[in-house]
Amino acid sequence: MKIRIPSLSVTSFVLAYCTYSLSAQTLTPDLKAVPDGKGWKGNIGATKIIEKDGAPAIEFTGLVWLDGFEFKSGTIEFDAKGKSAPPQSSFVGVAFRVGDATNHDAVYFRPFNFRATDPERKSHSVQYHSAPQWPWDKLRKEKPGQFEKPIEPPPDGDAWFHAKVVVEKRHVKVFVNGAAEPSLVVNELSDRPGGSVGLSCGGYGVIANLKIMPSK
Numbered sequence: 670m671k672i673r674i675p676s677l678s679v680t681s682f683v684l685a686y687c688t689y690s691l692s693a694q695t696l697t698p699d700l701k702a703v704p705d706g707k708g709w710k711g712n713i714g715a716t717k718i719i720e721k722d723g724a725p726a727i728e729f730t731g732l733v734w735l736d737g738f739e740f741k742s743g744t745i746e747f748d749a750k751g752k753s754a755p756p757q758s759s760f761v762g763v764a765f766r767v768g769d770a771t772n773h774d775a776v777y778f779r780p781f782n783f784r785a786t787d788p789e790r791k792s793h794s795v796q797y798h799s800a801p802q803w804p805w806d807k808l809r810k811e812k813p814g815q816f817e818k819p820i821e822p823p824p825d826g827d828a829w830f831h832a833k834v835v836v837e838k839r840h841v842k843v844f845v846n847g848a849a850e851p852s853l854v855v856n857e858l859s860d861r862p863g864g865s866v867g868l869s870c871g872g873y874g875v876i877a878n879l880k881i882m883p884s885k
Contacts, residue, residue, distance in 0.1 A: 695882050697880050700879060708736050710733065711733035716733060721829065726875050727876050729868065729870050729874065730871065730872065739864070743884040745763050745765065746831070746882070747763060749875065751778065751875075752781065758873060760870060762870075763866065764866065766799075767866065777870075778820075778832070780824075791823070795853045797853060799859045816853075819852070829877075841856075841857060
């Protein structure tokens with residue numbers, strides 16, 4: 670059974686703006702509240718609500734994150750959609766360890782690379798980075814091939830795909846479309862022990878069905 674718990678304070682926003690499942694220990698943030706900035710911070714003005722199968726979805730750019738929320742470890746699941754063309758047009762995913770717009774870790778996808786015929790481009794399909802110390806370009810230069818990988822089988826770059834990001838014991842694993850094996854496994858580069866959870870996009874991107882399952 671799912672219940673709605675009324676807001677008690679700013680720091681308890683997650684109870685006000687999330688549906689909480691007692692059995693699954695799952696938080697489902699209210700995406701419909703993002704454009705109004707209710708319980709969310711960041712680039713609110715660049716968000717709008719659309720639908721995915723009757724459920725709210727956020728079309729956005731930039732970074733938005735849950736206000737007052739603390740996430741140390743657990744699982745983040747979501748559906749995402751970008752576009753396959755042109756190149757460099759769509760970067761979409763989630764952020765965690767969020768302190769503010771310049772201090773956060775992220776896992777994001779480049780849908781325009783999912784089915785690229787060039788093996789090098791295809792190898793840049795899913796990326797982890799840690800801002801500000803380890804942006805993607807510094808990782809690609811100094812730690813090539815370690816923090817970005819291809820996805821097998823590659824999803825359609827113009828279709829919805831499902832992602833699961835598991836953050837446990839300073840490791841990050843990314844699973845796509847229910848795959849048994851992760852597409853990406855990395856050690857965290859941030860020394861932040863916690864922080865909020867958010868949505869990250871450059872160019873075009875849409876996210877729906879966001880769920881957060883903190884570790885017990």
